[in-house]
Amino acid sequence: MPEPRNILVAVAWPYASGPRHLGHLGGAYLPADIFARYHRLAGDNVLMVSGSDVHGTPITVRAEQEGVSPQEIVDRYHAEFLDAWDKVGIAWDLYTSTGTENHHEVTQDVFSRLAEGGYIEARSSDQLYDPEAERFLPDRYVEGTCPHCEYDAARGDQCDNCGRQLDPVDLIDPRSRLTGATPEMRPTEHYFLLLSKFQDRLLEWLRTRQGWRKHVQNMAIGFTEGGLQDRAITRDLDWGVAIPSPYDTIGDGKRIYVWFDAVIGYLSASVEWAKNSGDPDAWKAWWQDPDAESYYFIGKDNVVFHAVIWPCQLMGYGGLNLPTDVPANQYITFKGDKASASRGVGRSIGWYADRLEPDELRYAIAAILPEQNDTDLSDDQMIARINEELVATWGNLVNRVLSITAKNFDSAVPEPGPLSDSDRQVIAETDETLDEVAAAIQRVELRAGLRRAMDGAQSVNAYLNAEEPWKVLKVDRERGGTVLWTALQAISGLRVAFTPYLPFTSDHLGEILGLEPVSSWGRPELPGGAPLGGVQPLFTKLEPDALDE
RNA sequence: GGCGGCGUAGCUCAGUCGGUAAGAGCGCUCGACUCAUAAUCGAGAGGUCGGCAGUUCAAGUCUGCCCGCCGCUACCA
Missing domain, CATH: 3.40.50.620 (HUPs)
Known part of the structure; x- marks a missing residue:
């Protein structure tokens, strides 16, 4: 370490x-x-x-x-x-x-x-002074007519109408926001860095x-x-x-x-x-x-x-x-x-x-963090990302594996038989995912880290489609159980990779898997025979109008 | 006006030091599967890389000019 x-x-x-x-x-x-x-x-x-x-x-x-x-x-x-x-x-x-x-x-x-x-010294300068309030006025306390667009409530520092930077002395018909009095220039002393x-x-x-x-x-x-x-x-x-x-x-x-x-x-x-x-x-x-x-x-x-x-x-x-x-x-x-x-x-x-699960909100924002460019976002895009990426790829992976396991192994982690090359590979890939997510986060490339974790979930989905444990179980219970055991180990690792992004569902998934809250950056192994909690979706799919007020 | 960033697929974005044939996710089309939240997996279509000119054997990448967006420009912080 x-x-x-x-x-x-x-x-x-x-x-x-x-x-x-x-x-x-x-x-x-x-x-x-x-x-x-x-x-x-x-x-x-x-x-x-x-x-x-x-x-x-x-x-x-x-x-x-x-x-x-x-x-x-x-x-x-x-x-x-x-x-x-x-x-x-x-x-x-x-x-x-x-x-x-x-x-x-x-x-x-x-x-x-x-x-x-x-590094600090006092200097005198002329500032606007409100003779009625008997105090100096910050630029924002002066308003008047903008010399550029004639907007009549421009602030001394900036015109809200045309957006230009202003100097309060440029305002036409300047007045104090406190009293309406016409400000005058008076010397005042201030510290300068x-x-x-x-x-x-x-x-x-x-x-x-x-x-x-x-x-x-x-x-x-x-x-x-x-x-x-x-x-x-x-x-x-x-x-x-x-x-x-x-x-x-x-x-x-x-x-x-x-x-x-x-x-x-x-x-x-x-x-x-x-x-x-x-x-x-x-x-x-x-x-x-x-x-x-x-x-x-x-x-x-x-x-x-x-x-x-x-x-x-x-x-x-x-x-x-x-x-x-x-x-x-x-x-x-x-x-x-x-x-x-x-x-x-x-x-x-x-x-x-108030309208989204916290991890759904976190996912929707983390997936588009404006790390290099301004990034455009709309409510529809947020809903689409949550439903089509978070729920469909990661949420569904967890749900499908837990569902088959619950039905066939009485809600316990199956005892694995001998591991095939593809089993070992999926687990190795999960560990690589953990390394790569860590590297991305350390570089403060957080979008890339999240993307990498999602790639890991897609790999496990592909593994399941290739191994088809729901078919294998009908003819070879041990082999089917080994595939599910493998998928559960991968999920255990991916859960850790997702934890910085999705802490709430990470805890929830931990409870289902019978694991403690994540406390270190590594894949906890789920032993065969360990009991699993009830199957319940990590995320709820959103209706298209979920953010329509 | 000055300085800086940005402009790449329908959408949101990666592209290192100039170098095979321009990438990802989502969407779309087709196919497979049916364990799973009509979810998943595979394949495919889709781009004159904002425009013009230049440097170079070679430019999304470098230079100049132009267009557009954003930030800063010192009293918003």
């Missing part, structure tokens, strides 16, 4: 400003879960963390629109996310939020350390990464080559992590802004997990041991934050591991449109989880 590896599975922090949809599930949460489940079975020490991102202006804007506190918005969606992870089986070691005291402390520590290292100081080191690091997805590496290198600009990390807000002493002297009503603290969540969540585990230093095995590995599962819109800015923060802090890989996914689109909860494209994870 190889030495266990310490593997940090860091998953994008969902923004608690609205429901998350299948694009998020396929972009980050499901691939991370598959990857983490595999490594746990392979005996590695996995720490998989994430949490709800509770800061940022979309949350405060929404709260003001609804007339509630930001915390109420956050609590609502945090609870929804927890429910979704439970239903879909996303098995976190810790799912927390950026609203914890621990997160604030860790963020402040990172801030202070970077400031001590000379001096990204420019990391430019050369970062570029050298990015250029030497091995095995990264091409689009991720190129995007990060291209962005960095364009010149890293120092970037403000505080805002005139009262919702966010407080600026730590002695740096809290640049004026009232300022907080550390969300993009700086959100990525720190990976570290703070690891620290929180360690505290909970009873060993407050336990997180160091994933962050300070140079042999530890870290994989960041995110969508492609987040590449710059995870492959450029977060590594800079880590370099500046010192002594912490940089990402081993950032296997960012592209997008799942729905009939060509990017999924977007705010635009009503693509329904929430919970909506699907």
Whole structure:
């Protein structure tokens, strides 16, 4: 057995400003879960963390629109996310939020350390100020008429009508979203992260990464080559992590802004997990041991934050591991449109989880993970994949073997006679399948891994068609029983290969076969004579209208 | 506008360093089987690899231009 590896599975922090949809599930949460489940079975020490991102202006804007506190918005969606992870089986070691005291402390520590290292400094700039509310306004708090399309409710950062990036000073007839007052420019002081100081080191690091997805590496290198600009990390807000002493002297009503603290969540969540585990230093095995590995599962819109800015923060802090890989996914689109909860494209994870068995949902998404390209998905395609691949190939294989065995051998594993070459070959192929699925998952080629497992199931179906045990049993009971014994061994192996993808039915199948939950990456042998549970389908075939509301 | 990614069979996608005759799954057609959730297995049809031009003995792969989609463009994260 190889030495266990310490593997940090860091998953994008969902923004608690609205429901998350299948694009998020396929972009980050499901691939991370598959990857983490595999490594746990392979005996590695996995720490998989994430949490709800509770800061940022979309949350405060929404709260003001609804007339509630930001915390109420956050609590609502945090609870929804927890429910979704439970239903879909996303098995976190810790799912927390950026609203914890621990997160604030860790963020402040990172801030202070970077400031001590000379990587953060205060600068003054002119910002829009609301004279009635007596506060500075983030871009999103300013609205007005878009200079491009004349849409009259364009936000200061972007026009929702024509989609263009805006600068709030370009807005025609700008007004404060708080009071309607006309904003004026006033000087204000903020802290800047001096990204420019990391430019050369970062570029050298990015250029030497091995095995990264091409689009991720190129995007990060291209962005960095364009010149890293120092970037403000505080805002005139009262919702966010407080600026730590002695740096809290640049004026009232300022907080550390969300993009700086959100990525720190990976570290703070690891620290929180360690505290909970009873060993407050336990997180160091994933962050300070140079042999530890870290994989960041995110969508492609987040590449710059995870492959450029977060590594800079880590370099500046010192002594912490940089990402081993950032296997960012592209997008799942729905009939060509990017999924977007705010635009009503693509329904929430919970909506699907209420209508599909969790493993059916997991299969439908895992089979089309957008690892290289944007991938289009529709409800009809999901149903077709579930029925025609998952149910027909894997579900039916299990069902047909268990059915014949139950009828002919009184629901027990048959005692095998001498094995033929074809018997040995099917079992050997199953073991190869396990190896190849493992290799694919380690390369974070999760679609390919699932495909390989399905190929394994097809091989066993072909073996059964060739051996025809239902005929053989009528003339040679021992030989027929040997074929079924062989098929059961193969199913036992394939079950393990499918476990990272289909954990619920893996457990169910284990109960039927009289096996413990899968705990290692290898094929458990089913001894002749072992009792089998009742025959029941692993999956239910879906009606064509199963997702029609 | 600038930077990056992508465009391959009806659908969803693989194609490494340029190299037999372009691949998979699903769908479709035909055949076999009838243990199994009308499931399974086998065979087959189906592609001017977005377009044009170029480099090369050889281009899906390299170069240029064009068309289309997506992301980033530093106050969404």
